[in-house]
Amino acid sequence: MNIIKFLDDLSDKQLFETKGSRRDSFNQMKNVGKNMALASIPFALAATSKKTSAATMSMSSAMFQASPTDILNFALTLEYLERDFYQMGMDTSGLIPAADRDVFGQILKHEVSHVDFLATALGDAAIEKPEFDFSGGPGGLSLDTFGNYQIFLALSQGFEDTGVRAYKGQAGALIDNDVLLEYALQIHSVEARHASQVRRMRGEKGWITFNDNTLPDAFSGIYAGEQNTVQGGVNLSGMFEDFGGDAAVTEAFDEPLTMEEVNAIASVFIVS
Amino acid sequence: MKKPMINVQSFHDGREGKMNSRRQFLKIGGLAVVGSSLFLYSCEEDGIADEEINALDAKGVDNKRVFNLGKGDLGILNYAYVLEQLEAAFYTEVVNGFYYNSLPESNRGEKQILRDIWYHEVIHRDFLKAALNSIAPPGKVAPELNFNFSGVDFSSRDNVLTVSQILEDTGVSAYNGAGKLLESADYLLLAGKIVSVEARHASAIRDLIRPGTTYFAGDDVLVDLGGSGIAYDKAVAPRDVLAAVASTGFLETKIIANNLPTA
Numbered sequence: 001m002n003i004i005k006f007l008d009d010l011s012d013k014q015l016f017e018t019k020g021s022r023r024d025s026f027n028q029m030k031n032v033g034k035n036m037a038l039a040s041i042p043f044a045l046a047a048t049s050k051k052t053s054a055a056t057m058s059m060s061s062a063m064f065q066a067s068p069t070d071i072l073n074f075a076l077t078l079e080y081l082e083r084d085f086y087q088m089g090m091d092t093s094g095l096i097p098a099a100d101r102d103v104f105g106q107i108l109k110h111e112v113s114h115v116d117f118l119a120t121a122l123g124d125a126a127i128e129k130p131e132f133d134f135s136g137g138p139g140g141l142s143l144d145t146f147g148n149y150q151i152f153l154a155l156s157q158g159f160e161d162t163g164v165r166a167y168k169g170q171a172g173a174l175i176d177n178d179v180l181l182e183y184a185l186q187i188h189s190v191e192a193r194h195a196s197q198v199r200r201m202r203g204e205k206g207w208i209t210f211n212d213n214t215l216p217d218a219f220s221g222i223y224a225g226e227q228n229t230v231q232g233g234v235n236l237s238g239m240f241e242d243f244g245g246d247a248a249v250t251e252a253f254d255e256p257l258t259m260e261e262v263n264a265i266a267s268v269f270i271v272s
Numbered sequence: 273m274k275k276p277m278i279n280v281q282s283f284h285d286g287r288e289g290k291m292n293s294r295r296q297f298l299k300i301g302g303l304a305v306v307g308s309s310l311f312l313y314s315c316e317e318d319g320i321a322d323e324e325i326n327a328l329d330a331k332g333v334d335n336k337r338v339f340n341l342g343k344g345d346l347g348i349l350n351y352a353y354v355l356e357q358l359e360a361a362f363y364t365e366v367v368n369g370f371y372y373n374s375l376p377e378s379n380r381g382e383k384q385i386l387r388d389i390w391y392h393e394v395i396h397r398d399f400l401k402a403a404l405n406s407i408a409p410p411g412k413v414a415p416e417l418n419f420n421f422s423g424v425d426f427s428s429r430d431n432v433l434t435v436s437q438i439l440e441d442t443g444v445s446a447y448n449g450a451g452k453l454l455e456s457a458d459y460l461l462l463a464g465k466i467v468s469v470e471a472r473h474a475s476a477i478r479d480l481i482r483p484g485t486t487y488f489a490g491d492d493v494l495v496d497l498g499g500s501g502i503a504y505d506k507a508v509a510p511r512d513v514l515a516a517v518a519s520t521g522f523l524e525t526k527i528i529a530n531n532l533p534t535a
């Protein structure tokens with residue numbers, strides 16, 4: 001299956017394979033595209049197992065339940081993107097300064113492993129590697145990604161921060177699959193290590209303050225929602241004035257992205 | 273069915289001095305006993321075992337507070353609260369210590385990194401406390417624990433960063449190992465929101481120790497999965513994390529983790 005068909009399938013599932021009562025199906029349909037409105041959908045309606053039956057879920061992914069295969073292919077797409085990006089960066093003479101090559105060599109090594117791991121896990125069900133355009137052509141951009149190190153660094157940060165949010169957004173959908181959930185978590189935190197490192201190489205903090213975006217404007221979606229101060233139903237805004245205030249509150253929690261949101265970001269670089 | 277049960281007890285015996293060498297800290301993963309007493313009781317699940325453990329608890333350290341983390345998601349949240357208390361207490365000492373206070377202020381610099389991490393851990397701690405108090409009666413929520421950092425030299429950059437690295441790496445592996453033990457998707461998401469921030473901390477601290485190297489996500493802390501290469505954070509079970517924490521001697525309050533889920 002190629003990436004376009006894969007994305008179409010996912011989109012179809014979001015629209016047509018929602019599980020729930022008629023009333024909630026109505027609400028879900030009404031709210032498609034308005035993720036913030038999904039916060040009140042009881043997750044029990046989208047779940048079938050004992051594990052989740054008592055839970056309510058505030059993630060917008062509750063609107064549909066991606067299969068483990070869908071999730072692994074989603075992850076594989078992102079890992080392919082990252083792996084090819086770093087491979088091309090490392091292979092481009094004169095792009096990455098000598099002092100930074102150890103860091104990017106290590107990140108590349110990890111992304112190669114992640115691709116191999118996910119592709120092996122999926123076997124015949126693995127999607128074909130998409131064709132990427134790191135200038136952002138499919139999204140209407142023309143970035144000098146491999147000719148300008150600052151652009152390369154910026155995209156690296158964007159991919160890593162997106163990766164963290166993408167894996168986080170799928171954790172809930174894997175709650176009944178302990179093995180896959182743990183693997184995903186083990187990758188998720190490595191992406192966060194990468195993100196912290198690259199952010200700091202760009203003169204940023206290693207953590208995300210509010211929804212601050214220092215990338216080109218086209219990538220503001222990567223940080224959308226990171227300014228959230230409500231955790232577990234508790235609004236932490238104003239509660240930590242002696243500890244960095246709301247800036248620190250938003251730094252202390254990373255936020256998830258839905259598959260749809262991540263695909264919108266990745267599609268800027270996906271030709272087919 | 274055999275269900276391993278473990279009882280982690282740690283209390284300071286007050287005999288050791290400052291830990292001056294990095295080697296002593298790095299023993300943490302190997303359950304070395306550093307200036308503390310560590311008892312591990314492992315037994316099969318049956319009524320007699322429970323009685324024995326309770327009896328041991330009662331007579332073991334009668335002058336110390338004892339807390340049972342509890343079971344299910346509540347137990348896991350208490351466990352997270354214990355870890356965040358440890359981290360917050362450590363960084364509170366850091367920012368009151370000579371090393372931190374001798375650092376120059378600079379944007380994105382070392383001092384700001386440590387201060388940010390202190391903020392984040394305090395926020396995590398207080399958030400978990402509030403979350404726990406909203407779902408459980410006071411007796412079921414872990415108390416404010418007593419810590420003893422007399423073994424750490426807070427005037428030493430090397431000492432502080434080494435302990436910081438261990439705490440952050442341990443935090444990452446702990447949340448990764450706890451994820452599958454949670455029943456609630458809400459709590460799983462919250463754990464996910466926190467663990468990646470711990471990983472960002474670990475990366476930054478590691479880069480302070482060995483700047484510009486592979487150490488931010490080093491082969492020393494990552495593991496292989498399925499032969500695909502060393503590219504994954506560890507996922508460590510609560511009992512192993514608590515045993516490692518006990519081995520540091522930092523935690524004075526006795527913790528009972530018998531009832532935490534193991535699968």
